[in-house]
Amino acid sequence: MPLLEIRNLVVRYGEIEALRGVSIVVEQGQVVTLLGANGAGKSTTLRAISGLAKPAAGDILFDGHSIAGLGPEAIVRLGISHVPEGRRVFPGLTVKENIMLGASNRKVSASQISREADAMFDLFPDIRAFSDALGWTLSGGQLQMVAVARGLMAKPRLLLLDEPSLGLAPVIVQAVFRIISQIRKDTTVLLVEQNARMGLSVADHGFVLETGRIVLGGKPDELWGNEAIAAAYLGGHAKTHA
Template sequence: MLKLNSVKVSYGAIEAVKGVSLEVREGEVVTIIGANGAGKSTLLKSIAGLEPIQAGQVLIGGQDCTLVPSHKRVGLGVAMSPEGRGVFADQTVRENLLLGAYTRRGNAGAIEAAIEREFTRFPRLRERQNQLSGTLSGGEQQMLAIARALMSEPKLLLLDEPSLGLAPLVIKDIFAAIRQLRQSGLTILLVEQMARQALGVADRAYVLETGCITLEGSGKALLNDPKVKAAYLGSH
């Protein structure tokens, strides 16, 4: 579904991503863990086409998308729930969902069915559907960001720090939704600082340190790796 070959991303003289190669197979949940500033979000943005790469190659579904603009990657089946949620604050919940379905415009019946599906997945959004998104709680905004990404019916869902700034009970709900999406067969690439939860839901995982992949393996293997435990999991 996704393959990165020696991807490099720089901000001026600062190299944020240093030749990263990884792959995500169809139907997998793959997670990337790492400390703040490791380059995780930059890497995800480069996959979505929101950050240009200086070297390397991005393959989506076997197609070279290195130079394909972000809005066209949505048409190829890539959708992203960004760090910080990025909801349109002056639009209602329903309007945000409609904006997420812009590649499907002209098919009103399918769009309404998709809205109903997301309202079933996140009942709070149904209750808030006519409310301005900027007035939602952080957890409700995160649910909306994920639901909006799903409105395009992606083949590959990119989730960037979905637990950021949320209360423990809300985080539990978000990860329950990720597990449900995994069971549906959706391919997911997850960037997450809550390493224990992320590795628990992942088929495979990568550790990113200062722009480089330093470890990779199954989610279970990395959960039990002494280096990962010491650096990211703490005592349990």
């Protein structure tokens, strides 16, 4: 049984049909990347999974059970953690406190949470120096690391990552994707990306969304191998075979 299965999902914002029958399967232990242009419905898909957008039709199965219509808190408790677009952090808190907030769904002691937050800095050494500082100023990449670390503190079975590379310098994007490759050992990841090359580099499977519909799905090699499709959807950098 797949960890996550989305069946014919429809989501509307008033008159706008953002998702028009999306079906996606994410197997346990995979990194699955959802690609697509701005406005294709990538964020809406993640918001529907995490309970922030209500499905108008279709179903979302987690571990074989429908979670469509559950509220965000119930979904977090089931083990789904959503790192939304835009790296939200709380400037009045230290970096470590920001990270610890991610564990608010878990029934563990404050000291245990504190130890786990400290351990996050092994995964994100670039932000260790800011751990206990107030009045910190972090770069975009560092803010993204705080957001991902907070998502991981929920000990999710499924981590939803919305455009972690957006606006970051290539070297920082590589650092973020290195972390995604590391956490995949314990966590299944559904990653949203506009940067197809980066998104597929860590993926076991990819899907391409276009105006609310999945137009393509396959292993990264298969997606790159289809030159017409790669040119149309993946940025025109299709491999050329002799």
